[in-house]
Amino acid sequence: MGRSSSRVPARAEPGSSRAYPGPEGRDRTRGRRLRVVLADDHPVVRAGLRHILDSGDTIEVVAEAEDGRTLLRRVQALSPDVVVMDVSMPELNGIEATRAIRRQFPTTRVLVLSVHGAEAVVLDAVAAGAAGYLLKETATEELQRAVSAVARGEGYFSPGVAGLLVNRLNERARQRPLLSAREREVVQLISEGERLGQIAAKLFVSIATVKSHRANAMRKLSIRTTADLIRYAIRGGLSPL
Structure with missing residues (x-):
């Protein structure tokens, strides 16, 4: 857990996740533990994530939710710094829950944690307002670092996800009509x-x-x-x- 993520490079390099500086500016969580709500429809997964996050002294899991609508109620009641959620959830999926959180509770940041690495899913999550996207296969060693990064106003993405996003941005830049x-x-x-x-x-x-x-x-x-x-x-x- 000791390795720190580097700042955003000109292009994604395979094998390392990236913390992307964000527009939010000053870290509003400095000097206190980060308050996190977990959302996943599998109790065993939530228990494992809680164990990882609670193992340090900088993050506190304040609530859990098993579906998207329960998650929105938890966020409204607790105003957490970060929500860590899966994409696939009953009642309200993670994409729509992310969109609702960013619209209704803009100070809460969203970190998506999922087995889904398909381009369409990742792009939908980012478009909805997710500040980070981790694949569950990398969660054990990177979850605390990712939560801290998004709480600081940065973005944080698994290597494959970061590469996908950079490739898409490069593609859009090539297609963008340039002004003379x-x-x-x-x-x-x-x-x-x-x-x-x-x-x-x-x-x-x-x-x-x-x-x-x-x-x-x-x-x-x-x-x-x-x-x-x-x-x-x-x-x-x-x-x-």
Whole structure:
């Protein structure tokens, strides 16, 4: 349990799980034990997971749940730092439970622990808001480390899962329609509050040309409104706002 996970690399390397820095920022759990709720429909599995997590002095299992709806009630009542759950559960599956937790209790992080490593299942879990995904075959040696990582606002994934996600991101990056340098310039100036006439004067082009660049950028990004274009610029670092 002593080996610490490395930060996210440019590409996943086989054989080691990865802790991915997340956007949550400051660790709100510093100085106290992490409060965890376990969710799995097999009592023997829950007992084993509890034994692993309770064996140290940094994590406390505060409740268990045997199905997704019971899990939501436990989270509402206890506000845990992390939920460790299986994908396959009665009443409400782990994917939908993850989505509900992230929507209703956004301070609680979700770590999925499952035998399912299929791409569709992993991507659905991440899209639903899971901060980490461990295959049960690696749980014994990595579970405490994974819980601590997601509680800090990081992501944590088993090696095969991390590789799958990186491959999918690389595929999306290759397919993403890139803006030209002039289109990026126009988008940035729009996000900074410049009017079309001002942009045209700065770039020494006509207003019609500015409109054309704006339209091309919005088409490539599948964006329909100027407000969405501004949000894209801010999120993508094109604007200092």
